[in-house]
Amino acid sequence: MTKKPIVIGVAGGTGSGKTTVAREIYRKFKDKSILMIEQDAYYKDQTHKTMEERIKTNYDHPLAFDNDLLLEQVQKLLSYEKIEKPVYDYANHTRSKEVITVDPKEVIILEGILILEDERLRDLMDIKLFVDTDADVRIIRRLMRDIEERGRTLDSVIDQYTSVVRPMHLQFVEPTKRYADVIVPEGGQNRVAIDLMVTKIRTILEEKVIL
Template sequence: MSEKMIIIGVTGGSASGKTSIAEEIFNSFPDESVGMIQHDSYYKEQTHLTLEERHKTNYDHPLAFDTDLLITHLTELLKGNSVQVPVYDYKISNRSDKTVIQEPTKVLIVEGVLVLEDKRLRDLMDIKIFVDTDDDIRLIRRIRRDIQERGRSMDSVLEQYLRTVKPMHHQFVQPQKRYANIIVPNWIDNEVAVDILRTKVFSFLNESGTKKL
């Protein structure tokens, strides 16, 4: 059987720890053929909007993403072709003018808040992971992250959370849980789950062909 790229989807609510768990897996194989793409990189280009208008965008709705482009890129990677991944700048709430070249890898991690929402995207994935974290913990983490890393004010973070993040979580994010092969509760205290995922990736890297979970 010919070798095929394995795609792992990692999702969960905003500030659930999904990026951290994806990076835990990615960083465990520094010398191996493991890559990672973030759905956030595929936020739609918004140059036609003012910065104030961009801040009002509902970034937790499926229509905020150019998922068609992500699907095209994953399809090309599966064919063995490299792609140019957009670079999103959170401080200007828009794509930058830069791109990052992603080469085909044996294992590719696709991480983001809605990566299991679109069936076409789900169908490209071999393993689907949902990181399940308490709402209060996620809000606290989001406040810290957006203020410290993204230059946001407390008022703007809370306003966005109540206006879009929380309702979109219940409408689009939480329902993805039913599509997951693996649900990781409270990942930061769940090293067992991370070790299991590392072991699964290790087995993929050391076997020929593709095997669904």
């Protein structure tokens, strides 16, 4: 008999450490049955737009994401069907031609800045986390990451942060904290919170109602 997979949502601002929290939980169940879906993979396809238009896009607004596709794919995984997960290309600000085939698993982690914003996604989650890290720490991490890994300049990161990322964080990301079951301070460094989550997931896995 199959049990319904457990869905865990991990939200938090850019640079909050939510990916680290999600990866730490993932690591603990790696030998079992867990998969991770990043909301970033579901940024809307912009291949039809010019590079200039893509650069100007607000990537911190809920409408930047193709949540319909994300929802459809999570529902498939919940029915133990495989999905073709999109791959996002940060350098070109659009979806790449590749897809990754993802097999269903018992535990699904959904991670992203606005993963708790869409009620339809929230309704599928068994546990909702919000990783809460001070804005000064988040901007330092973001600067380092975007320059080292996403090919951005110092000026462009600062400009994007002050004009878009910060206001969108305050308007859309921060308010989703109210939907969280657990607020995790300082993300991936918080061993106690991660251990508590792992214990809780194990308990749900043992208790989960059989379909």
